[in-house]
Amino acid sequence: MSTFPFNSATQSSAEARQYLADELVSKGVIKTAAIRKAFEAIPRERFVPFFYERDEAPKRREWTRYDAANTQDYMQIVYSDEALVTQVNERGWPSSSSSMPTVMALMLEALDIKPGQRVLEIGAGTGYNVAIMTMLTGDPRLVTSIEIDKGLAQQAQQALLGTVGLVNVVVGDGYRGYPEHAPYDRIIATASVPLIPPAWTQQLGPGGRLVTDLHGSLASGFLIMEKAQDGNISGHFQERPLHFMPLITEQLPQTSFDTVKNLLLEPRRELFPLANNSPFPDIFENHSYRWFLQWFLPDTHISRQIMGDVTYIYLYNPKHCTILRFQQLNGKWAGDVHGSYPLWQKIQDAYATWEVLKRPAPQHYRLEINAHNQTVLYVGTLSLLVNAPQKRA
Template sequence: MDFAKQREAMVAQLRKRQDVSEAVAAAMLAVPRHLFVPDVAPEDAYRDEPIVTKLDAQGRPISSSSQPAIMATMLDQLAVEPGHRVLEIGAGTGYNAALLAHLTGPEGRVVSVDIDEDIVTRARAHLSGAGLPQVEVVCRDGACGHPERAPYDRLIATVGVWDLAPAWLEQLSADGRLVVPLDLRGVQVSAAMERAGDHWASRSVAPCGFMRMRGPFAGTEVVTVLRQDPHVALALPEPREVGDVLSALEAAPTEITVKMEEAASPFAVVMGLSLWLALHEPRWCAVTGKLSGRGYGATAGIVEGDSIALLFMEGALVARGHGAGGAKLAAELAAHVKAWDEAGRPEAGGLRIEAHQGPVSGRPLVIAKRHTTLVLDYG
């Protein structure tokens, strides 16, 4: 098999759908992804899909090779230059570290840290097999960074993070940049951030979805498996009491069709509305799985007590309420959709994020974290 042609086809596909810089495209053309996922058929390694490489004891994915599309987006957000020193949080297969090594060149340095020794061992082996033994892969909690090689010009996390770890900010140079999949009450965005006086400010924001960070720096999100077969899970941005949601979902729903003057792509609706709900609705939730014979998928909604309302794209956008209070929740969910529509259907790309140390008052959208306070504003 001609792996170079496989890489060319993958990059060509990406560049049809999104902007990819010449530097990042060249790295993806040069680095053989199939060497980093040896248990996958080589032709599958060059699909624009994530590849799960490790499950936990409950069968949940905890490590992967990320989807090439979001890898390209984040690498362009990072803006790596030859000679840069780069710290990566989350080693995965080592593929992203290999792309970083190509971007930094022989005068640069790439350090990748991961909490799992077996992942570190495999990433080292993959990098060595690809001719990149100079990439340093270290086993430790990523929240600690790697102070031995600091300061860094760039820092990237390839795992979902709930807060900006103080160690990362301390280990970045004065003009450094970080790119992380940042949690905004259960919704992730890839935020590229730099220092702006006494705080950090985003330079670009893009939608994304990553496995969450584990260990002491894990966030507040709670995922409850409601049913194993067929699988249904409920995700909440933080712990709170809910009722018998599964029984509600199995009951006949109340449906409200939400009319919008112009059609929108299902992806834009799901991503835009999920973020809107996360920032404006304290009862918001996400549900994944097979619901009422409609196949496997993911959607957002509102859950309260034994009642739940969820959004579905079925030609038109439908708010479907279940349980005793389902009709009320469906109406409230439809009202959120109309508010989002009237606000111009804001998406992650139009979001501005500031990260402050200490509390912030007088701003409309504020999320308090352990170490920072996030201030958000749609541009």
């Protein structure tokens, strides 16, 4: 966490904002004067009147709420370059947060908002990012933010009204966008999606730009897309990945937490030892390989479990009802496959192809979506992901 060069309890919000803006400039994530000015103008504490921190004790999910009344370093924490959890669900997991300012700045620089442009944000959250964008458009009425949580939307609307004026914060499913104010010059999503929703591409105007976290089943990518006059959309990925909470929507399937347990009940079809020089399972820690694998073999997931002295790594594919289990005991790894799909062979094929392609990282891929919403992901001349045209929303 950043440390202020002064006693944050006695300093003004303006000084704290100046400090944060200077820090983001020094890190190289703020490059334009307009974005720096926006960070200097918007008080983050108006949008984060409280936050939660989790107990660091092992296996505990207890969260403590902090605010200005009970936290001496409240302003220091609010203006640190950190994501702050602002909502926790009934299962004890974070369900909303104020994004890390570095990530905000990177996305806003990529979005390149110009005065007078119409902007759609997917996921209002606290409203802090919305407020920054109103400074860039020059008119809060040009910004629309959609939030599925009614309580969060109301809190964001209230904070925005008292800070920048009337902004269009609407309650709804971000997957569907908000056609009432389309077309948009810019669309930004502060929640991750496994595929670009058709509504977003339809509501993006010609010459428009879209910035989002494209997150498959295994890894995340920082995607920037632009729409041509003919309706085709093309995009590329930044080197640095994004890490946002998944978009909450009924339009996308959810993976059950019982999937691993159920797939292990499938008949075991293969048992194999792993050689000492095998890249598996360590290669699963490599972000570039995980990024490739999730598109080469869609709907593949991974999880890790430690039981006593045994470490398990599960690679499973619900679509094909098959799970690959690696287990380590006394420093030796072995694996088995439950289910009829040749998952182990497919995983090895993915690794071999990735090697032939010279281990491409996400920034070496490009994504194309045509006017019929057919999506293709390319790395070199290899197409990895194709989704059939979908009905327009």
